[in-house]
Amino acid sequence: MNIRSLRHGRLTDSLAAPLSSLSIAIALLAASACAGSSSSSAGGAPSPAASMSTTAPSPDPRIGLRAGWFNAGEASWNLRLLSNTPPSEQFINRSTPGVSSLTNSDLAFLGKYVIQGNYSGYQVWDVSNPRRPTLNNAYVCPGSQSDVSVFRNLLFESSEATSGRLDCGLGGVPDTVSKDRARGIRLFEITDIAHPRYITTVQTCRGSHTHTVVTDPNDNANIYIYVSGSAGIRSPNELAGCSARMPEEDANSELFRIEVIQVPLAHPEQAHVVSKPPILAGLNPVTRHAETPADIAAQQARQAAAAAAGRGGRGGRGSGPPMGPQQCHDITVYPAIGLAGGACGGYGVLLDIRDPAHPKRLGAAADSNFSFWHSATFNNDGTKILFSDEWGGGSAPRCRTTDKPEWGADAIFTLVDNKMTFKSYYKMPAPQTSQENCVAHNGTLIPIPGRDIMVQAWYQGGISVFEWTDAAHPKEIAFFDRGPMDSTKLVMAGSWSAYWYNGYIYSSEISRGLDIFELLPSGFISQNEIDAAKSVRFDFFNAQDQPKLVWPPSFALSRAYLDQLGRSNGLASDRVSAVRSGLASAEKLSGQPRHDALAQLATQLNGDAQGAADRAKVRMLAAAVTDLANTQR
Numbered sequence: 251m252n253i254r255s256l257r258h259g260r261l262t263d264s265l266a267a268p269l270s271s272l273s274i275a276i277a278l279l280a281a282s283a284c285a286g287s288s289s290s291s292a293g294g295a296p297s298p299a300a301s302m303s304t305t306a307p308s309p310d311p312r313i314g315l316r317a318g319w320f321n322a323g324e325a326s327w328n329l330r331l332l333s334n335t336p337p338s339e340q341f342i343n344r345s346t347p348g349v350s351s352l353t354n355s356d357l358a359f360l361g362k363y364v365i366q367g368n369y370s371g372y373q374v375w376d377v378s379n380p381r382r383p384t385l386n387n388a389y390v391c392p393g394s395q396s397d398v399s400v401f402r403n404l405l406f407e408s409s410e411a412t413s414g415r416l417d418c419g420l421g422g423v424p425d426t427v428s429k430d431r432a433r434g435i436r437l438f439e440i441t442d443i444a445h446p447r448y449i450t451t452v453q454t455c456r457g458s459h460t461h462t463v464v465t466d467p468n469d470n471a472n473i474y475i476y477v478s479g480s481a482g483i484r485s486p487n488e489l490a491g492c493s494a495r496m497p498e499e500d501a502n503s504e505l506f507r508i509e510v511i512q513v514p515l516a517h518p519e520q521a522h523v524v525s526k527p528p529i530l531a532g533l534n535p536v537t538r539h540a541e542t543p544a545d546i547a548a549q550q551a552r553q554a555a556a557a558a559a560g561r562g563g564r565g566g567r568g569s570g571p572p573m574g575p576q577q578c579h580d581i582t583v584y585p586a587i588g589l590a591g592g593a594c595g596g597y598g599v600l601l602d603i604r605d606p607a608h609p610k611r612l613g614a615a616a617d618s619n620f621s622f623w624h625s626a627t628f629n630n631d632g633t634k635i636l637f638s639d640e641w642g643g644g645s646a647p648r649c650r651t652t653d654k655p656e657w658g659a660d661a662i663f664t665l666v667d668n669k670m671t672f673k674s675y676y677k678m679p680a681p682q683t684s685q686e687n688c689v690a691h692n693g694t695l696i697p698i699p700g701r702d703i704m705v706q707a708w709y710q711g712g713i714s715v716f717e718w719t720d721a722a723h724p725k726e727i728a729f730f731d732r733g734p735m736d737s738t739k740l741v742m743a744g745s746w747s748a749y750w751y752n753g754y755i756y757s758s759e760i761s762r763g764l765d766i767f768e769l770l771p772s773g774f775i776s777q778n779e780i781d782a783a784k785s786v787r788f789d790f791f792n793a794q795d796q797p798k799l800v801w802p803p804s805f806a807l808s809r810a811y812l813d814q815l816g817r818s819n820g821l822a823s824d825r826v827s828a829v830r831s832g833l834a835s836a837e838k839l840s841g842q843p844r845h846d847a848l849a850q851l852a853t854q855l856n857g858d859a860q861g862a863a864d865r866a867k868v869r870m871l872a873a874a875v876t877d878l879a880n881t882q883r
Contacts, residue, residue: 251262263726266463267308269772272717279431279503290372290411300681301772301773302771303509303761304774305754306327306545306679311327312682312712312729312731312752315731315732315734317685317736319347319352319735319736319762320336320762322735323330323732324732324733325730326728326729326730327728327729327730328715328727328769328770328772328775329730329769329770330764330768330770331382331728331730331749331767332766332767333381333764333766334608334759334762334764335370335375335383335764336352336762336764337368337373337762337763338385338390339386339388340370340373340390341354341368342372347735347741347761348735348742348743348761351369351370351392351394351445353368353369353634353760353761354366354368354746354758354759354761355367355369355394355395355396355397355746356747356758357398357747357793358398358792359751359756359788360440360443360790361750361789362377362378363375363377364377364756364764365388365398365400366409366764367396367398367408368394368396368495368760369392369393369411370390370392370394371391371392371408371418372389372398373388373764374443375785376385377754377766378757380754380766387443387444387445387446388455390415390418390420390859391418391436392411392418392420392422393409393410393411393413393414393415393433393436394409394410395408395410397458397460397461399461399462399475399792399794399795400440400463400513402515402790403439403441403514404433404438404440404513404518405439406436406437406438406458406461406475407435407436407438408435408436408458408459408665409432409433409435409436410433410435410480410481411433411478412433412481412553415430415431415432416430416432418448421695426485427485427488428488430822432451432453433458433460434454434477435450435455435458435511436448436451437450437451437521439518444775449518449521450519450521450779451612452511453489454478454489454511455483455484455489455492456480456504456577456617457479457481457484457510459481459579460794461475461476461477461478461565461794462476462581462582462583462590462795463475463792463794464474464603464625465585465795466606469606471515471516472514472515473513473515474510474512474513474524474607475511475512475513475521476508476583476590476609477508477509478577478578478579479509479577483504484493487506490573497528497531498770502726504526504870505576506528506529506531506575507526507528507529508526508527508578508581508592508609509523509525509575510525510526510527510606510607510609512524512607513632515835517870522544525607527608529578529594529599529601529609530574530576530577530578530597532574532577533575533596533597534574535572535573535574535596536596536597536616537618537812538596538618538620539618539619540545542652544652562672562715564758572794573655574697575594575595575596576595577594577595578592578593578594579595579623579624579625579640580593580624580626580794581626582627582628583603583606583792583794583796584796585603585606585707585795586797586798587628587630587632587798588602588603589602589603589612589632589668590609590626591626591628591635592626593625593626593637594623595622595623596616596623596624597615597623598614598615598616598617598626598635598637598661599611599613599614600614600670602611607736612668613668613669615637615670615672617661619654619661619675620637620661621641621642621657621658622639622640622641622643623639624637624638624639625638625640625692627695627820628796629695630695630798632665632879633664634662634664634673634702634718635663635665635670635674635706636661636662636663636676636718637660637663638659638691638692638693638706638865639657639658639660639661640658640661640690641657641658641687642658642687642689644689644775646689646740647682647686647687647740647796648688649677649678649681649682649686649689649708650681650683650684650686651681655679656677657674657868658677659690660675660676660677660690660706660724660839661675662675662721663676666737673722674722674724676718676724677690678690678706678708678712678714678724678729679726680711680724680729680731683734685734685736685738685740685770686709686710686734686740686744687740687743687744688708688710688711689709689711690706690708691706691708691746691747692707692744692746692748692749692750693705693713693747693749693793694748694749694750694796696715696750696755696769696783697774697799697801698783699779699782699783699807699810699811699870699874700810700811700814701717701719701814702717702868703715703716703717703719703727704716704717705748705749705750705755705844706745706748707746707757707758708745709743709746709760710735710744711743712729712730712731712746713729713730713755713757714729715727715728715729715769727775728769728774732744732762741813743760743761744759744760744761745758745759745760745765746759746760747793749791749793750783751788751791752782752788753784755767755768757829776813776817778806778809778810778812778813779810779813779814781806781810782806782809782810785806786802788801803874803880805837808871808875808878809830810835811824811874812830812833812871813866814867815862815864815868818867820863820868821858821861821862821863821864827853829851829871832851834853835847836851842882842883844879844882845880845883847877848875848876848878848879848882849879852872852873852876854876855871855872856869858872859872
């Protein structure tokens with residue numbers, strides 16, 4: 251990329267020409283209509299009615315999609331693509347697709363804004379109109395991965411690359427040891443989000459590959475940041491106290507630790523590393539599966555070619571004894587239950603975070619079907635946890651017909667008394683080509699009440715919505731996918747993160763920009779359930795700081811539970827019909843008459859629960875109707 255200048259945090263690139271109106275039109279109208287699926291245009295044009303069938307379309311429309319950058323074929327089922335917004339001119343090189351330094355990464359949310367990380371900085375999108383997002387700010391500050399999080403008027407950004415500079419400059423850091431290098435967490439004040447004010451960089455010994463903002467229910471004065479660094483340990487000559495020696499040789503060793511940053515909210519400029527808990531100490535090495543025979547043969551061929559050309563391979567760690575994981579990749583915290591899930595190389599780790607400055611390991615799970623534990627998600631009531639496996643590191647095709655469904659997948663565990671019990675795997679079921687990087691990646695819960703439903707990114711496997719209420723039998727219920735970037739070779743692209751936020755699904759597309767989706771009613775999810783999900787609102791949201799989902803009283807919430815009881819035969823059909831009529835009649839009333847009608851209905855439902863097939867769900871419905879009645883006073 252031919253970089254010309256940096257002005258006021260914005261990159262001017264002679265090759266990054268703005269998209270022409272014709273190319274934008276092509277990008278927005280591209281869609282592939284496939285049998286058995288509903289296809290949509292990025293312009294939000296009307297789509298065929300969503301299928302009410304609970305049978306996935308066959309043949310799977312994701313197979314055989316046309317390749318292309320902004321004109322690839324598309325397939326969807328029970329989802330509608332409302333918009334695809336290409337990267338801003340500061341973050342795209344129109345002459346060369348898949349430039350690694352312009353990789354879009356993770357997302358954070360603040361009010362009407364979506365903040366999209368990029369290896370060269372971040373972009374802020376105003377999504378007031380999800381069909382036509384507008385650019386608020388494109389802030390260039392190289393460092394990678396530039397994962398972003400927010401807390402009120404503060405923005406945090408991960409910086410790991412050795413080329414990252416404290417001044418956000420583009421020239422890199424040529425010196426081996428330099429006071430100009432930024433590896434850690436950058437802090438910005440974003441009261442005026444279009445004009446961020448740089449506060450400080452908290453330097454860490456490994457830099458920050460990812461990070462997690464941790465809120466403490468008992469501490470309003472501070473927040474904490476768990477730093478996951480997967481790069482090598484810095485020289486102590488550059489950052490004092492950084493030691494790569496084994497713990498038995500140096501008590502201050504950085505091995506087997508994470509770094510915890512304390513951020514005083516009244517004085518964020520005083521943010522500092524407050525502890526380095528050794529949460530991985532004492533874990534044994536684990537057995538991981540081998541690569542597929544074809545991949546092993548291809549790797550051997552590359553090594554032979556390198557040797558013939560006189561290029562040596564990368565050196566290993568040496569002949570020392572094998573070790574367990576030395577650092578975590580990603581940590582998801584759930585402050586409401588005092589737990590965190592750490593995806594830490596070879597283990598899924600359960601942490602006690604009731605004292606957020608000093609997390610402690612409660613347990614760890616290993617799995618020989620996993621290659622690299624990547625991220626974690628709890629269900630809302632804290633009775634399950636899901637870990638993803640980033641086999642191939644995200645840059646390899648790992649959803650081919652030759653790849654086992656247990657590899658590069660999710661592992662679902664139940665949680666009882668802080669002990670994890672494995673139940674099943676889930677993997678996006680549509681086989682992808684060798685030209686598409688594909689493996690399990692980032693996702694969140696969709697706040698459907700009474701159920702565990704998640705949307706997840708799979709790189710060029712697209713996004714998959716699946717239910718894991720029954721932990722032993724997860725099932726896909728919606729999807730979206732595009733064809734590969736190139737039909738002849740692998741070019742990096744696809745969904746890095748797919749998150750639900752305030753009524754919509756947002757996907758950070760590595761090469762194609764920002765996608766926004768609408769979940770459609772189907773045989774799996776009713777409109778009432780979607781309306782109840784949309785009633786859960788946040789002022790700001792970070793996927794790795796998982797909030798407790800709480801649904802405000804509404805007729806949609808009560809009807810959502812009723813739809814579930816009707817779908818599962820959890821309540822006799824005549825009672826389901828009677829309750830529907832009761833809710834409809836009460837909704838036409840107001841004030842005390844509405845309260846009285848709802849209170850009477852709740853009393854009847856509590857009686858129904860005794861003989862119902864699904865007593866627990868009927869009680870949930872009764873409680874929802876009671877809460878709704880109480881709002882009428």
